[in-house]
Amino acid sequence: MSVNAREEDFEYVELFGIPALFTNSRIDRATVPEGWYAYDLRGSDYDPGEPVTVEPNVTVNHAGTILTHEPVTIPKEGFRRLKGRLDFLGESLTLEEFCDERGLIYPEPNKYQMCAASEDEGALFFSQGAEKDAELGCIGHFRFYFDQGGRFTVSSWDDHRPELKTQAFKDEFDELVNTLREKGMLGDLSAARSFCYEHEDAKMVDRYRPDTYAFKLETDAHTYCMRVFPNGGDYSYIYAYDKAQLQQATAPIIGKVSFASGETLAYTDPAIFLQVVKNELPYKPTSGFQYEVLTDDPQVRKAVDDILYDMFGEENPRPLEDYGLTEKGRKALLDAENPDLPHTYDWFVMENFCCKGEKRHGFSSLTGAIDHFNGLGCTEKRLCVTKDAVSTIYMAITHDGETQLDEGWRENPRFAQDSVIQEANVRLQLGIAGLEQSGPTMTLGGM
Structure with a gap:
């Protein structure tokens, strides 16, 4: 799993005399700030964990x-031997703390940030015919490939809606591609492969190829859908859309209204739908106004009921919790209980928990979380884990300076039969300093 460069706790090092930050994890290259550089270390075949070379x-x-x-100078061979020039300075720093210590300006968020596309967006990465492309606001698509030497190579641009290809779009598109070539995944085939392999969640079931990755990038005015084959000689594509038109064409209908005249209207914007219901509901006896809520969003469903109760001078007695989770949320929680599915675990430590100076420290492994937890001198701290990004529990608690393991996970259906959590509990019994043998049961809410 790759980590966010802005959130990781690094080790302070010097590489060839250059002050730098080190992590055992892979850094998500999309989170590397502009003007900064990320390099991977390679271990030997005899000891993969011992770095011997630095490479892009x-x-x-x-x-x-x-x-x-x-920047670190890398010879034309594509790697540079360390030869003992990687020195650990015995200090743990975040990127922001490193900037403070070095007198550097903490970098602004990257202008272009890509994310993995969702399954229901898959069609946007292909041409869908003139009528559908016009409806979606597809400006056109750009085709490129990496040649046998791994170099980025332009192939062609095809118009879909040429009237949308304004000068502002062309300037933005040129800047986008050039930025990704200079500092991102389009630098060369190696960079593209590394970026794709770090984002397995972006892998899509392509109609032609199984090794396809789909990324989406948005600017203020446009949406870019990039379909990448990280192989030499294979074509990759960037589909460009007018953002406003695409959002309008793809937004889910959250509610419908109708009138006695037969007129029916559908709405995708919750605020507009709620305002229409509020305005028209009092005239229902004469207009025949009817409404239908089609979203499972609890906040929208409750807001509609609030309007109805308010019209009769009453307060809605049902709290938001009564309207439940979304279907997607319920499925995610059920999936987290399934031991046959793959799961993700994000370990983190809360320093000065519920106190002044509270801070969250994320880790890619339990070992890192334990080491950091033990190293904190505060009297209020928590070691926690989030499973599948939907359910979180405490694993260890320090309260008023006394440390205990939390056993609440044993009663949580998403964790009780989880072998990873069971093993973690055993490791915590051995690894947490100053551990008391029993303590209160506490759980941190999930969805």
């Missing part, structure tokens, strides 16, 4: 990643 990207024998504000 490493797939096999990855032994860590370096983040630095200064």
